[in-house]
Amino acid sequence: MPYDNAKTYDKLIFELSSPGRVGYSLPAPDVPVEPARAQVPAAYLRREPVELPEVSELDVVRHYSRLSQMNYGLDTHFYPLGSCTMKYNPKINEDMARLAGFGRLHPLAPDALAQGALRLMHELAGMLAEISGMDTVSLQPAAGAQGELAGVLMIKAYHEANREKRTKVLVPDSAHGTNPASTAVAGYEVIEVKSDANGEVDLGDLARHLGPDVAAFMITVPNTLGNFEPRIVEIIEMCHARGVQVYMDGANLNAVLGITRPGDLGFDVCHFNLHKTFTTPHGGGGPGAGPVGIKAHLEPFLPAPVVVKDGDRYALDWKRPKSIGKLQAFWGNFGMHVRAYTYIRTMGPDGLRAVSENAVLNANYIMKRLESHFDVAAPGPCMHECVLSARRQKRLGVTAMDIAKRLLDLGFYAPSTYFPLIVEEALMIEPTETESKETLDAFCDAMIQIAKEAETNPEVIRSAPVTTPVRRLDQTRAAREPNLRWRPGA
């Protein structure tokens, strides 16, 4: 039983504390150390010591090693989490990001002393532009949602520069929640556009909403049901004819590398999730990186500064009077840029195309193997992910969530559940290209076993998981009486 340790280990670091124990090593003072109040007004100084644990280095190492064993990670488990592109994170990426020249470089080092870093950023932006068919890429956004905000703010600045007053942004009802949320932060009213049963845009509904007050249409391609939007070129033309900018949520870019490019399709803006397509680790929920690509007409509005090349020298260009400003203090999540750069240089153009081909093949294989056991949300072939519905199982008293929990017992992480919102009891499965046929078969066998259990022994599903460090948790209690920090004796 791999989780015996985890099942019996129930400590928080605070509960290991023993007064006087030390885990740090700090230099002896080589300059005079006076009491702080000699240099700082007493009212500015801490009156009571910080209540932090007092533990040894081994206490720390063992505690966090044990906690790590309570997680399913990609390194230990298949992670078919739809829309999240949980592909293998190559180890060489980590070695490169930790080179002192990258990992130990101060962000305010003068440009002349950061030429290698600036060159890497410039080249990465160029490679992402080529992959996406966009004219320019800004690496500054810290995550997909921030890329969205940057993209929508550039669109806003563009319309304002043209003295056009547009107040609405259209978003399909199948969209990720960040799309409407980012749009709202940018100050727009969000209008939902209907999707048809296949998750494709309802063109009639789109046409009804496309008015002179619409600034942008934001759409995920391939869509959140895992299908390529077959009329995307027409949709973009419809939008452009009304002066509407078109934004592609690049969450699903892993499906189309070297096959089609957002820029060629006509998109004005698209963001990238380096932590999905370009193998930077998810880290238990970030950090990610969300570069944003744009067409030339939006270049004046790029976040500042922009990495530029002049001859063989690289520099941060701050003279951007029309810029939307900054999104984070420095230049972007550079550590993630190093990893993504390493990955793209590892794969090369043919390798990247093979990535998408295998991602599509793997998803279709799973869909085919499971289609007689679960309802398929939209007919195939799918792209890099497929969406199943557990509506059949729900009639037997087994929900998508139950199935997800049962998978944990069978040694797999769960698919995304209840997304997209337009599919009842959705199970969204994205295997990625880095999984082998053997792994896919084992996963499909587990899913088929669960489908059978739903008919013969639903209780085993409803009571899952039982092999994990804890069983199902009381979410209602957590939300009704929020306990968000540990307190001594509590």
Added chain:
Amino acid sequence: MRYLPNTPQNQRAMLDVIGARAIEDLLVKIPAKARLSRPLGLPPALAETDLIRHLRALAAENADADSYTCFAGGGAYDHYVPSPINHLISRGEFFTAYTPYQPEASQGTLRTIYEYQTMLAELTGMDVANASIYDGASSLAEAALMAQAVTGRTEIVLGTGVNPLYRRVVAAYCEGPGLRLRDVPAPEGVLDGAALRKLVGAKTAALVVQSPNFYGCLEDIAAAAETAHAAGALLVVVSDPVNLGVLEAPGRLGADIVVGEGQGLGVPLSYGGPYLGVFAAKQEFVRRMPGRLVGATVDLDGRRGFVLTLQTREQHIRRAKATSNICTNVALCALMATIYLAILGRRGLARVGELSLAKAHYAAERLGQVPGVSLRFSAPFFKEFTLKLPKSPERVVARLARGRILAGVPLKPFDRRLGDCLVVAVTEKRTKEEIDAFAEALARMVA
């Protein structure tokens, strides 16, 4: 390809099951006119050994803090990073896990975030800290938006001492909701109290104070709190948590929201990111907070466990009406900070502060004795201070770099009036020898 396990035989077998002749058949929904008809114009694949050589060459062109003595600060600091951090965060179970949406299989991540929230709430003196935000600057921007939501007011008043890079981020985020930013001058390095009282009024959603500020000076947070609260505004304090072993918790001085950059808590410099956005607030604002929160609860057997909670605030449920558009946190950086704070503990963190303070004051005295060089401001400072130089600070930085010293951050790009100034940061890592060498090099340069 080592990351693509499907062999041609595997592919054939899978296509046979699917009932397709070739992978091409699976791409039929992509219109022909939308297809890329050529290979991507990217450099060819590199073998691992060639790739390492190439990236090492790029890395070698950078003046990193291992090969240079780093006195640069301005929001990123060369603090001590205990060795276990890198080993522990590199465990695949932490490193390659996703957001803990399935809590039963994510207790490791959830428990560490709960510890992180506890530690940051304690450090900042606030009731609740969230699971983290991208970086200090975006945390401040989120605080501005939250202050608007809480107060229904339309102006944010910022001290000039707030990091100017942060100010630009706040401006970008406030564009959409139409929040107006107003600046309080700081001619003597700290907030001008009289100007402040004029600017803070019935329209003010929040007063933002950074301490120590961009010039290194310590602000009077309690006085700022009084001014803000008298006008019914919130006080937002930008704080560097690594200093809070010695400096008073902003929450004890009247802050309603505390934000800041947590990079100093064991997160690598990494040319500016990824970093750690700290965000903490009073309990009464918890349902207006941006970002993820982890809470303790129990499982079916009554065993303690942890979950993401109060999720109805967030974009995946509330969509356009969410408190923020943020989806991710920076869990791995939060884990670095958690391990850092566990290792340093209650005495170690205070020691880091005491050593930084002492060395910064030694350095200020030593550098201030260089002919023509003086301290620009007389206000008390912590680990960073502003020098007025007799020669162009940019040229000083370039010259000292030849001796492998990163002298600091010139202020000219941020404020022309301070074009002759250099901000110098001194952490506990700097030695007397390094500081003396800096002073000698500076003396030679300006002589």
Added chain:
Amino acid sequence: MSNIPTDLRYTRDHEWAKREGGNVRVGITHYAQEQLGDVVFVELPKAGAPAAQRQSFGVVESVKAVSDLYAPVSGKVVEVNAELGKTPELVNQDPYGRGWMIVIKPSNAAEWDQLLTAKQYEEFLAQGGH
């Protein structure tokens, strides 16, 4: 079948309204609380706040869902159920009783007649309820 008291009026957003003297007491229906699941939080206006028919006066939340609360009639909020702050589960346990939310002093008597009767609300639910 849902519990729909015949002495109340209803909205298409699943609020109930009850006449009490000159005032109107408001809550959400049995059906609504069932759809939401365990209620974890209710956000209500302060007494004295204005209410406008079909406009949101607050929010009710379960673990994974949020619903706006819509005023059945316009007027002024004169009373608020403070108990829901500590015990939001009352909305599940007793939606028509201790789970009430606000009392409105109506400003337009004609609005009352626009509300659904119990029978109309029952038919509305039978058609899918949205």
